[in-house]
Amino acid sequence: MKQFVAPAKIFQDRITELCYLGAVSVFESGHVDLVPLWRRVLIGRNPRITLLRAALIGLVCWVTFRHVLLPVRISGISMEPTLRNGSVNLINRLPYWWREPRRGEIVAIRTTGTSVMYLKRIVAMPNETVEIRAGRVFINGEPLAESYVKNPDPWEMPPRRLGRNEYLVFGDNRSMPMELHVAGVVRRDRIVGKAIWQGRPDP
Template structure:
């Protein structure tokens, strides 16, 4: 009997650990809008990997982990996993904005100059190939981006756009977003159980 109880307790602890890891590593979102079409459709569900761009506070790590000593001369807040790359589809919240989450594509990286001319994006003067776009919809001529200094992306910032350029609020309106505000990278998508009652209440929405 004692052996059975012990095995049940071990299974319960293992299940709790697995649940904890899942909670901190992934999150579900539901697309609310058409700004990422044709890549993402309205009401489509996303699984977001929150560990894709995990950053570690090395100063805090010094205090939490015995015998850990951060290398001298390193930044106290440094990427642990990786940084966003061009083309990544990410979920984020705008600094100083509402609690609404947004899903967009990373276009410009820190330090790059972004221009949009006749519906085409240029990075440091070179046209960006964007095979994911529906070229039947073209955005108008826009030489300078509001809220960005001379159209250049700041340090630890990213310029993001929706794939549906004619129906998307993005960095053309707000300017670049901070890396600290990124929740994670879209890992995979799946169609929701739309007909199941109240199913959409289990997921966060993102535009």
């Protein structure tokens, strides 16, 4: 009589096998070889399948780092102390595919006609009136709490109402004169994504 295993039992046994750190391979000789799970997944035993697997992994990596996670290197001190000059960050494009940017988030902004992106923090949102007095930001007449800003320079900006697709962005290093910052009002379509590492400023 032929013995068979119900599909549910096969699935259960497969899950149990994958729960171990190593996958067990039994050869015809009866020898049991412990193969690391990562090696079995990445390499396998069939060269054709291994080549296909490598191609798929390469394609996934290319799509991920080309269209989803964009690696960037910080150049400049406008975001210090939150983001250090020379540090590396990743820009995640996924969040803004299903929601709008939020105040306080560090975002990547693409400039017109170049591949350069700026990392800045969102200070004011669409349809808000923003003003800066003696280095203090006011939103609709109320002061904005910004714990990430240290020793701000006395910036001044008259009241301005943002459009429905406009955001006001600044760097965290407000000790620099306002004229030295590449910042200001940006349109929504210029915001590429959100920085994965949002930083942790010095106390």
